[in-house]
Amino acid sequence: MTQPAFTESVFVLTLALLLIAPLAIAGLALINTGLGRSRSAAQSLLGSLALVSVAVLVFALIGATITDGSSGTGHIFHLFGKPWNWAGTGPIFLADFASQPARAQLALLFQFLAVALAVLIPWGSGADRWRLAAAAASAAILSALIFPFVAHWAWGNGWLAQLGLNFSLGAGFLDPGGAASIHLLGGLSALAVVWIAGPRRGKFPKEGLSTAMPGHNAVYVLFGCFVALVGWLAFNMSGALLWLNAAPAALPVVAINTLLSAAAALAATFTVTQVRFGKPDASLCANGWLAGLVTSSACAAIVSPIAAIFTGAIAGIGIPLLVEVLELAVSIDDPSGAISVHAAGALWGLVAAGLFAPRSGQLTAQLIGIATLLGLFLPLIYLLFFVLDRFVPFRVDPDGERIGMDLHELGGGAYPEFVVHRDDSYR
Amino acid sequence: MKYAGLLVMPAGFFLSIAAILLFPDPAPRAAFVLCGLAVEAMGLVVAVRGHMERRGEDRS
Numbered sequence: 001m002t003q004p005a006f007t008e009s010v011f012v013l014t015l016a017l018l019l020i021a022p023l024a025i026a027g028l029a030l031i032n033t034g035l036g037r038s039r040s041a042a043q044s045l046l047g048s049l050a051l052v053s054v055a056v057l058v059f060a061l062i063g064a065t066i067t068d069g070s071s072g073t074g075h076i077f078h079l080f081g082k083p084w085n086w087a088g089t090g091p092i093f094l095a096d097f098a099s100q101p102a103r104a105q106l107a108l109l110f111q112f113l114a115v116a117l118a119v120l121i122p123w124g125s126g127a128d129r130w131r132l133a134a135a136a137a138s139a140a141i142l143s144a145l146i147f148p149f150v151a152h153w154a155w156g157n158g159w160l161a162q163l164g165l166n167f168s169l170g171a172g173f174l175d176p177g178g179a180a181s182i183h184l185l186g187g188l189s190a191l192a193v194v195w196i197a198g199p200r201r202g203k204f205p206k207e208g209l210s211t212a213m214p215g216h217n218a219v220y221v222l223f224g225c226f227v228a229l230v231g232w233l234a235f236n237m238s239g240a241l242l243w244l245n246a247a248p249a250a251l252p253v254v255a256i257n258t259l260l261s262a263a264a265a266l267a268a269t270f271t272v273t274q275v276r277f278g279k280p281d282a283s284l285c286a287n288g289w290l291a292g293l294v295t296s297s298a299c300a301a302i303v304s305p306i307a308a309i310f311t312g313a314i315a316g317i318g319i320p321l322l323v324e325v326l327e328l329a330v331s332i333d334d335p336s337g338a339i340s341v342h343a344a345g346a347l348w349g350l351v352a353a354g355l356f357a358p359r360s361g362q363l364t365a366q367l368i369g370i371a372t373l374l375g376l377f378l379p380l381i382y383l384l385f386f387v388l389d390r391f392v393p394f395r396v397d398p399d400g401e402r403i404g405m406d407l408h409e410l411g412g413g414a415y416p417e418f419v420v421h422r423d424d425s426y427r
Numbered sequence: 428m429k430y431a432g433l434l435v436m437p438a439g440f441f442l443s444i445a446a447i448l449l450f451p452d453p454a455p456r457a458a459f460v461l462c463g464l465a466v467e468a469m470g471l472v473v474a475v476r477g478h479m480e481r482r483g484e485d486r487s
Contacts, residue, residue, distance in 0.1 A: 082448070092477070375440030375467040
C-alpha cells in the first residue's frame with residue numbers, strides 16, 4: 001500500500017507525541033499499584049518496570065521482525081485468490097534500523113511503547129498473588145509471539161488492515177490508538193491470568209458474598225488517571241498520524257474526542273455509583289475514566305465529538321456494572337478491573353468505531369477484527385499461559401501471599417515505617 | 428468445560444473468515460460474521476461457566 005509522503009514537520013510532531021506517550025504506561029502502573037494492597041506496592045511498581053523492560057527487549061529481538069510492515073512485501077499466502085499478509089519481513093535484531101524511512105522508524109517506536117503498555121494490563125489483574133518471574137515470562141511470550149502478529153495484522157499492512165482493499169470492507173480494520181492491539185489483547189491476557197492464578201486468598205469465602213478488598217491508595221489511582229490522560233492523548237494523536245495518515249490539522253479533533261470520551265465516561269460512572277451506593281465510588285470512577293480513554297483509542301480519530309461523548313458515556317455506564325457482575329456473579333477476582341476496563345471497553349470502542357464511521361462495510365471489518373482477537377488469540381494466550389504455568393508457577397505460595405508480595409519477593413516493603421496489620425479478610 | 432468453551436471459540440473465528448470469502452454481498456456477509464461472533468460468545472460463556480463451577484467446588 002502506498003503511503004503519502006511524511007514531511008519533516010509531521011515527523012517532528014509524531015516524534016514529540018511519542019515522547020509523551022510513555023505517560024500512559026506510568027499512569028497505568030500507578031493505577032495498578034494503587035488498586036493493589038499496601039504490602040504488594042513495591043513489587044507492583046518494580047514489576048511494572050521489569051515487565052516493560054522484558055517486553056521491549058524481547059520485542060526488539062524477536063517481535064519487531066514479525067511486526068514490521070514497511071520493509072519487503074511480508075509473508076503472504078493466497079486463499080480464494082486473495083492475498084493474506086500474515087507476518088512481516090523486518091530485519092532481524094533491528095539491523096539497519098537507522099537507515100529505514102522516517103515513518104517506519106516512528107511506527108516501530110509506537111509499537112515499542114504499545115507492547116510495553118499491553119504487558120502492564122494483566123499485571124494489575126494478577127496483583128497480590130502473581131509471581132514476578134511468571135509475569136516476566138508471560139510478558140516475554142506476549143511480546144514475542146502474540147503482540148507482533150496482532151500489531152502486524154492491524155498496523156503493518158497485514159490482512160486485517162487490508163480488508164478494505166481486498167474485500168471492500170470500509171477502510172479495513174481500524175485501530176488507530178491501539179484499542180485492539182494494546183487494550184483488547186491486554187484485557188484478554190488478564191482474563192487468562194486470572195483464570196490460571198485464581199483469586200486472592202479469602203476473596204471468595206466458603207459462605208456469603210465475596211470479600212471486599214479495596215485498593216490501598218486512592219490518590220495513586222486518581223493521579224494515575226490524570227497522568228494516563230496525557231499519554232493517551234499522545235497515543236491517539238500519533239496513532240492517527242501513523243496509521244490513518246491523518247493531517248496535522250485533524251489532530252485537535254482527535255484530542256478533543258479523547259477528552260470528551262473520558263469525561264463522559266467519568267460523568268456516567270459517577271452518576272451510576274452515586275445512584276447505586278448513595279456516594280460516588282473512587283476506584284470505580286477511575287475505572288470509568290480509564291474505560292472512556294480505552295474507548296477513545298478506537299474511536300477518537302474516526303468519529304465526531306458527539307459520538308465520542310456517546311461512546312464514552314455507554315462505557316462509563318457499563319463498566320462499573322460489569323466489574324460488579326464479574327466479581328459477584330462470575331467469581332473472577334480482578335483487582336484492577338482490567339478485564340472490564342480494557343477488554344470490554346476496547347470491544348465496545350471497536351464496535352462504535354464501525355457504527356459511527358462514514359464508510360460502508362466498516363462495521364463488518366471491525367467485527368472481523370474483534371472475532372480474530374476473541375476467537376483466535378484468547379484461546380492461544382490461555383494455552384500458552386497454561387503451559388507456562390507448568391514450568392513457572394503463576395501463583396505465589398500461601399505463605400508469600402500471607403506476608404505480602406513485597407516481603408516475599410523483594411525482602412522489604414514499600415512503606416517500611418508503617419505498621420502492617422494482620423489481614424482480617426483471611427478466614 | 429472451560430477447555431471445551433475455549434476450543435469452540437476458534438470455530439467462530441473461522442466462520443467469520445469463511446463469511447468474507449464465500450459471500451460477496453454485504454448483508455449475508457455481515458450476518459455470517461455475526462454468527463461467527465455468536466459462536467465465540469457461546470464458547471466464552473461455556474468457559475466462564477466452567478470457571479464458575481470450579482470455583483464453586485473450591486468453596487465447598
